[in-house]
Amino acid sequence: VYSIVTDHYRPNPERLRDWISAPKANGYESLHTTVMGPEGHWVEVQIRSERMDEVAEKGYAAHWKYKEDASGVNKLDMWISRIREMLENNDGSALEFVDEFKTDLFADEIYVFT
Structure with a gap:
């Protein structure tokens, strides 16, 4: 184009x-x-x-809102549930939470630098 x-x-x-x-x-x-x-x-x-x-x-979340995996499970809803669970059960380790959050957010992406 x-x-x-x-x-x-x-x-x-x-x-x-x-x-x-x-x-x-x-x-x-x-x-x-x-x-x-x-x-x-x-x-x-x-x-x-x-x-x-x-x-x-x-927004990024809107793209995945209606996407389901092969089993019919909505990945965004699963991800939001995990985030909610982490927030509710947070043991006070903010850095650990942020690290896990970033890992979950970018798990499907690969960055290459040369």
């Missing part, structure tokens, strides 16, 4: 933001570029998949 847009309109190389290669901490993913529009004005273009748009517009 980026190639199609920039083949037809002149991009501003200083206005390219790639949050697909490096998503924001809140899960936001998108490719933003600015191109010279047909009337001589700069126009921002945001390129993202349907899933990326759902997360951007409604």
